[in-house]
Amino acid sequence: MKQSAASSPAKPRKPRGRPRSFDRDAALAAAIEVFWTKGFEGTSISDLTEAMGINPPSLYAAFGDKERLFLEAIESYERSRGDDCPYTTEPTARASIERLLTYMAQEVTGPDHPRGCMMMMAEATSANASPKLRKALADKRVSAREHLRSRIKRGIEEGDVPRDADPTALADFFSTVMNGMAMMGRDGVSRRSLMATVERAMQLFPEVPAAHKRRVAAAA
Amino acid sequence: MKQSAASSPAKPRKPRGRPRSFDRDAALAAAIEVFWTKGFEGTSISDLTEAMGINPPSLYAAFGDKERLFLEAIESYERSRGDDCPYTTEPTARASIERLLTYMAQEVTGPDHPRGCMMMMAEATSANASPKLRKALADKRVSAREHLRSRIKRGIEEGDVPRDADPTALADFFSTVMNGMAMMGRDGVSRRSLMATVERAMQLFPEVPAAHKRRVAAAA
DNA sequence: GCACTTTTTTATCGATCGCTATAGAATAAC
DNA sequence: GTTATTCTATAGCGATCGATAAAAAAGTGC
Numbered sequence: 001m002k003q004s005a006a007s008s009p010a011k012p013r014k015p016r017g018r019p020r021s022f023d024r025d026a027a028l029a030a031a032i033e034v035f036w037t038k039g040f041e042g043t044s045i046s047d048l049t050e051a052m053g054i055n056p057p058s059l060y061a062a063f064g065d066k067e068r069l070f071l072e073a074i075e076s077y078e079r080s081r082g083d084d085c086p087y088t089t090e091p092t093a094r095a096s097i098e099r100l101l102t103y104m105a106q107e108v109t110g111p112d113h114p115r116g117c118m119m120m121m122a123e124a125t126s127a128n129a130s131p132k133l134r135k136a137l138a139d140k141r142v143s144a145r146e147h148l149r150s151r152i153k154r155g156i157e158e159g160d161v162p163r164d165a166d167p168t169a170l171a172d173f174f175s176t177v178m179n180g181m182a183m184m185g186r187d188g189v190s191r192r193s194l195m196a197t198v199e200r201a202m203q204l205f206p207e208v209p210a211a212h213k214r215r216v217a218a219a220a
Numbered sequence: 221m222k223q224s225a226a227s228s229p230a231k232p233r234k235p236r237g238r239p240r241s242f243d244r245d246a247a248l249a250a251a252i253e254v255f256w257t258k259g260f261e262g263t264s265i266s267d268l269t270e271a272m273g274i275n276p277p278s279l280y281a282a283f284g285d286k287e288r289l290f291l292e293a294i295e296s297y298e299r300s301r302g303d304d305c306p307y308t309t310e311p312t313a314r315a316s317i318e319r320l321l322t323y324m325a326q327e328v329t330g331p332d333h334p335r336g337c338m339m340m341m342a343e344a345t346s347a348n349a350s351p352k353l354r355k356a357l358a359d360k361r362v363s364a365r366e367h368l369r370s371r372i373k374r375g376i377e378e379g380d381v382p383r384d385a386d387p388t389a390l391a392d393f394f395s396t397v398m399n400g401m402a403m404m405g406r407d408g409v410s411r412r413s414l415m416a417t418v419e420r421a422m423q424l425f426p427e428v429p430a431a432h433k434r435r436v437a438a439a440a
Numbered sequence: 441g442c443a444c445t446t447t448t449t450t451a452t453c454g455a456t457c458g459c460t461a462t463a464g465a466a467t468a469a470c
Numbered sequence: 471g472t473t474a475t476t477c478t479a480t481a482g483c484g485a486t487c488g489a490t491a492a493a494a495a496a497g498t499g500c
Contacts, residue, residue: 017476018466038347042261045458055479056459066458120403124344127258141407172409173417180400183340187361189392197393204420237446238496265488275449276489282447286488 024062027052031063032073036114039125040070040133067133070122077118078140081107093155094205097148097174101201104178105194108185116186119144120179145175165206177201244282247272251283252293256334259345260290260353287353290342297338298360301327313375314425317368317394321421324398325414328405336406339364340399365395385426397421 030051034043045066049056063069085103090096108116122137149171155161181194250271254263265286269276283289305323310316328336342357369391375381401414 014468015476016468016474018468018478020477021466039344042345042347044456046456057461057480058478060459061477121344123403123406124259124341125262127262138407169413169416169420172404172413173420176397176400176404176414176417178400179403180396180398183343183399183403184392184396186343187358193389193392194396196389197396200389200393200424204423234498235446236444236498238448238498240447241496264486266486277450277491278448280489 020058020062022052022054022058027054027059027062028069028073028076031069032077032118033114035070035073036077036116036118036121039121040066041125041128067130071133071136074118074122074137074140088151092158092160093152094160094202096151096155097205098198098202100148101174101178101181101198102195104181105185105191105198108182109189109191109194115188117182120182120186145171148174160208162206162208170205173204174201240278240282242272242274242278247274247279247282248289248293248296251289252297252338253334255290255293256297256336256338256341259341260286261345261348287350291353291356294338294342294357294360308371312378312380313372314380314422316371316375317425318418318422320368321394321398321401321418322415324401325405325411325418328402329409329411329414335408337402340402340406365391368394380428382426382428390425393424394421 030053031048034047034051038047045056045059048066048069049059052059054062059069063072081103084107085100087096087100087103090099104117119137119140123141126134126137149167152161152165152167152170156163156165156167177197181197184194184197250273251268254267254271257263258267265276265279268286268289269279272279274282279289283292301323304327305320307316307320307323310319324337339357339360343361346354346357369387372381372385372387372390376383376385376387397417401417404414404417
């Protein structure tokens, strides 16, 4: 916690010992790819070391153990996807959800990385993992639904979603569709098919009555 | 292939050696429960022998190996669920799909067995399995979608689904919802919530125009 | 009774699992 | 230079993996 007064925090002095000979971020990216394909339990340390191009002691020194590496992989995976799809910046809840679903359809059928969703794989392949990891994954899934819910709630407050809409039920429905799309994507279903599903599902997003919409626009 | 003429096929004569001391069906049911919870790779032989109450050699003698036991478990699982939910007997495609989704909502939240769907677990936990098993699982998933599609197509032919409906796209959509429900169920979402999702999704099932419906009813 | 067949139990097999002890190699501090 | 520190590579730890050999046990047929 305490920081040395002599050393500038912005320019950390070079570490003492032998420098690391591999790119930590690149190694993590390689680990993500493997976990994404095989899940947590389906991935062995030798799978990882081979893909990352390092030996086991280097892996353990840099990432702790398999569970901690997996958690870091999950977090990096989610962060980069959040950056790729800034759905919260959309002006309406409807546009946010549609953007999210569209991104999902593209992502789970991406040609330059494993198909499907790493979080779905995580869920099914951590049955024997530590309670700590299980809990961390469950929290992330709950949090994802909660994000959807709060965005819809905000839409109600801002007037672009009808007052009688149920944010929790809507969030659960679109979460279900997203989960399903992840499975379908892993299953090899085409991007075109998933996009058709997105369009279909979006028909269920409730519209504000045109009359009320005008009223809100006038007030703003 | 050749059958002894002396022995009645309905009353097979008692086998020669030491009789099996366990109930094969009960053992298979126990195996299903374990695979359902932990997936294929997440389940070890000792997990199985403990749950089935037998020793490894008995398991191998009765079921072949782990993959064959798993396949038999999957097939038994699907058969019993097909028996539980005879959705093809419903008069319309809409009623069939709705029954199927409703059954799914109840099944994946069942209180007296593992949550979620065994086939979803199978998909994610067979990354290192033999190509043969992988293919068998993929075929089953394709076949499930095809069943949906053909039921909708039949609905078009029988006049209870509009002529301009796209059976493949509809089947893909409802398959996506079902897959998503399985994930949500495993995630601990309530049955009530899944039923709300079913009701919502069914709003997207296309209706035949009332005028045309009358015409078909008169013809029948 | 004895021969034969099949399942049971016990005790492993070799391979792989996640992980680490140890020693040598590469750098900074002095 | 020497020393201290940190990383790398080799080798292997105990545990568990899926699967089986061997022999005792429990039946049928004669």
